[in-house]
Amino acid sequence: MASQATRLRLGQLADSVRLILFRQDRILLNAGELFWSPRSAESLEAEFSALLHIGEFGGSRYLAAELDVEAGLESRSLRSLLFSETDADLELLSRARQLLNWYGTHRYCGICGSPTVLREGERMLECTTCSHQFFPRINPCVIVLVTRGEEVLLARSARFRTGYYSCLAGFVEIGETPEQTIEREVREESGVEVDNIRYVESQSWPFPSQLMLGFLADYRSGDIVPEPGEIEDAAWFHVKNLPPTPSAGVSVAGRLIEGYARSMRDPL
Template identity: 40%
Template sequence: MPEMPDERLARLGFVRSRLVRHSAEADEATVPPSGAEDGLHAAFCADKVLVAGGSALLAPRNRDRAGRAAVEIFLGRLDGRPVFAAEIDPAEAPRLADEPAFRCVDLRGLAVEGSLEPHELGLLATARSLLQWHARHGFCANCGSPSLVRAGGFRRECPTCGAHHFPRVDPVVIMLIRRGDACLLGRAPRFPEGMYSCLAGFLEPGETIEDAVRRETYEETRIRIGAVSYLASQPWPFPSSLMIGCVAEALDETIVPDPTELADARWFPREEVAAMLGRRHGAGISAPQPMAIAHALMRAFVDGQA
């Protein structure tokens, strides 16, 4: 399987990051203070990121204007400068709405509009995933006691039983399934009207990537899968997944869609997929946005790289 050319990945959201993670600074004594004068801050409020002056990496003065932080963590360094992520107290939201220095934008919307440097989106994916993890893991899963933020935010510790808890990433397989000169695409009930995409599903414990592709495809469409190849991956911070893009060879043609998972599924010839990607399909059928790995997988198929 040839490597997907860099230009095909150039528009993927969240895949580029220049963040130097702080694994070498895990000792609490070496974590810089959040008020460092040269610090950069990624601030989120109610699932939206604050943008000022075309960047979501705020200088300390803008971070201070954003208000109190419910959680603040140290992510690492960017060009030697410490980078922090903060979840702004929801009580500050009304004031932020009247603050002319900021735009409050959904992170997915930022990736679609392409207004930020690509490396900022990758850093913001790290920030959002970690902040979401802290929001959901305030208590020890072992004994139920409140846990404490440690290692700058890359670990939580239980003061009662001593258990350590670390951020998790949920792996998801997403697959371009082909048979001859056609590929299998489906649409979930939640999709925008007319949009079709690659099938996808979470890996289960003790399962290989290849077996997850085969299982998920069969469960959703009753299509059996033979060979599976890896193509590319994409962090997906909603809340914290890794999309593992694969190409799979179908052994069957008859589709029996699972109505609980899919509103429809069908085979699309190469030229029709090209029309979907170009937003020129005669029936108004569309593909995911270029920032999504499903778009890159479909483009690889059209270009003969899948």
């Protein structure tokens, strides 16, 4: 049952506002639709977390909230929507999920343990006792396609779908540049050395809050030795005979692979 405070908050919102509602990492659908009006959300009779400002698009302001119950609603995981929604909608959903994750994991101060509160007009949580401030965290990662002429180095882990391969990837560690991370990750995961590292493009990846930095790198030396416990298989593939890989429509890995393969098949 929604509290009086929740009903009051929803009742004060303009009709043009759209809400993105989550319950435990799943998006709650409004008769199959992604977004809720304040009136339709109020009818759920559920308790909401703080309403977090996501952004404005197409003349509407978008807010996100976490529900305390599923309320018998149809729901979808964010991953399941990657292939079916527009880029604009996915950007809103991605930002909503990341901000709700940040809010949910910083309800109490990591310094003194006191509750935190949202500061009006700023995307920040502040401790009610020691005033320590917490801002949304983004975790930088690199993803790299290693190339050797018309061949590319692809790998798979045990968590991949059967038969699928992708680029090598890893988190940027403290004190590293992205280029240093690439050299280390490629060496650790495949045993080979690279050079001529060049940036291509980036992608926000909300699982839970990564920023993927996509690169190409040239093979320099070494034989492939997959990292035990991390890489199930790694191999060189000719661009005309690639295994199943992530879709270029939703993944920077897919775009790196597709773009390089196209440049080899159809050189200028």
